[in-house]
Amino acid sequence: MSTPGQNNKLLYVARQLVADCKVGLLTTCNNIGHAHASYMNVLVDSTMSEVVAISAPGTEKTENLIQNPHAEWMFASSSLESLVYLSGTTEIMTGERARRYWDAMPNKSKAPYRNYSDSDDPEDFAIIRTKVAKATYCRPPGYQKTLICEL
Secondary structure, three states: OOOHHHHHHHHHHHHHHHHHOOEEEEEEEOOOOOEEEEEEEOEEOOOOOEEEEEEOOOOHHHHHHHHOOEEEEEEEOOOOOOEEEEEEEEEEEOHHHHHHHHHHOOOHHHOHHHHOOOOOOHHHOEEEEEEEEEEEEEEOOOOEEEEEEEO
């Protein structure tokens, strides 16, 4: 069992690990239990309260999220020894909210979803936003999991 002070330290370490990651692994599941995982370029705010990514519309991950909005993101240290899982409810953004996230996303010109469209209109893509409800930090020894935050 961890103490509140330990959780604050782990939360800081987890936030740093996520900030250092260029990509996150998004895991989704459709309404009949078939899972799908995909590495994605992400935006994560400094509090880890939301994760945003962009995808082509009609992909397996976006179809899964339409059927079942629950998702989990995994971020790994460069050594793959420490992991952070962020999970919560996801929505496909539209309109002005989608534009704000579109404008904030770095490296759009090199992203895999560009293989589907050269458009600069966010409405031509799936802007995926996960509202984080739970953060879990996993680390050695023995792949110890610690729930650091549950909203």
